[in-house]
Amino acid sequence: MRSAIRRIADVADLPAELRGGVVAIGNFDGVHRGHQSVLEPALEIAARDQVPAIVLTFEPHPRRVFRPAVPLFRITPAPMKARLLCQLGFDAVVEHAFTRAFAGFSPEEFVQTILVRGLGISHVVTGFDFHYGRNRGGTPQTLAEAGRANDFGVTVVQAFSDEGGAVVSSSRIRGLLGEGDVAEAAGLLGYRFTVEAEVTGGKRLGRTLGFPTANMVLPPEVELAHGIYAVRFRRADGSLHDGVASYGRRPTVDEDGAPLLETFLFDFDDDLYGETCAVSLFGFLRGEVKFDGLDPLVAQMKRDEAEARALLADVTPLSPLDLGIAFEGMET
Known part of the structure; x- marks a missing residue:
């Protein structure tokens, strides 16, 4: 089992043993197949040269700085993104603070302050549309x-394009999730x-109906289609359980409530309150429906x-x- 990836908040805090590495630069929200086409060459070059493999990304997302009033659906918040990068094989992720002052660096300042003096890089890998420095002047x-x-x-x-020739992007994936096309x-x-x-407490209505649920409140900017999903649920101890989940406002019993993710775990009876758990969405079964009663x-x-x-x-x-x-850790 690979140990947890190092998450570093500032290039000045990079340990000496991680200097001189190969750095992949980008926001990488979703760590999707398009991002992986950038990340994989960085890993290959690092392995060839026998140096560390590092990701340089930015927190918060630049859109949060320049357009703070516009909600941004993060496909992978920073902790999850770091774990995915760890699974790919990176040694560290530098989550450099993105501020207006940082955005005001000239391209030359970015190279010297971040890449040369900060990270001491031997190689950098970026996507074709990477821009850096003031007014996106670096290309x-x-x-x-x-x-x-x-x-x-x-x-x-x-x-990177998919099998149909369309470019894979975070915005495209956000749109699909908003339509329920998981x-x-x-x-x-x-x-x-x-x-x-x-997992938080609820009204326990599901238990009285024979379908006890693990309830989770997702960030308000999550633009996931309301409806019913086939899911796999990961507990804090790593165990995995199949289930069915409802995401939405529960129109039959509480249509004015805030959106809630409610997961019914199959063949399961244990206390989950207070655990931080994960739910993976495998299929969209149907949209929300207001039924004429509980039966x-x-x-x-x-x-x-x-x-x-x-x-x-x-x-x-x-x-x-x-x-x-x-999948790993599935109970048999």
Whole structure:
């Protein structure tokens, strides 16, 4: 089992043993297949040169700084992103503070302060659309020139397209999740979309109906379609359990409530309150419906359970990332 990745908040705090490495730069929200096309060459070069492999990313996301009033759906909040990068094989992720002052660095200041003096890089890998420094003045071309002047290698990776020829992007995946198309989103991510939150107490209505649920409040900016999903639930101890989850406002019993993720775990009876758990979404079963009373609601919940069990009985990992996030540790 690989140890947890080092998360470093400032280039000045980089340990000496991690200097001189290969650095992949980007926001990498989602660590999707397009991002992996940038990350994998960085790992390959680091292995070839026998130096550390590091990711340089930025917190908060630059859009939060420049457009604070516009909600941003983070596919992978920083802790989850770091764990995915660890699974890929990186030694550390530098989550450098993104501020207006940092955004005001000239391209030359960015190279010298962050890459040369801060990280002491031997090689940098970026996507074709990477810009850096004030007014996005730094480009892949200026980065290549800086590499020649400062004795570090530069690899620029072209856009990655899916099997249909469309570019894989975080915004495209956010749109799919907003439509409930978690299967298509998983194909672009290379793993099942997963959320994490603390299990909180609720009204216990599900228990009285024979469907006790683990309730989670997701961040308000999560733009996931309301409806019913076939899911896999990971406890804090790493154990995994199949289930069916409802995300939304519960129109039959509490249509004015805040959105809530409620997961019914199959063949499970234990106390989850206070645990921070993860839910991986495997399939969208149906949208939210307001039923005429509890009896038709329970009848539909039984059908949802049967459909989710059938769907989950046949699933296989999409990739090593998917194996780690939604399959390893499955109870048998």
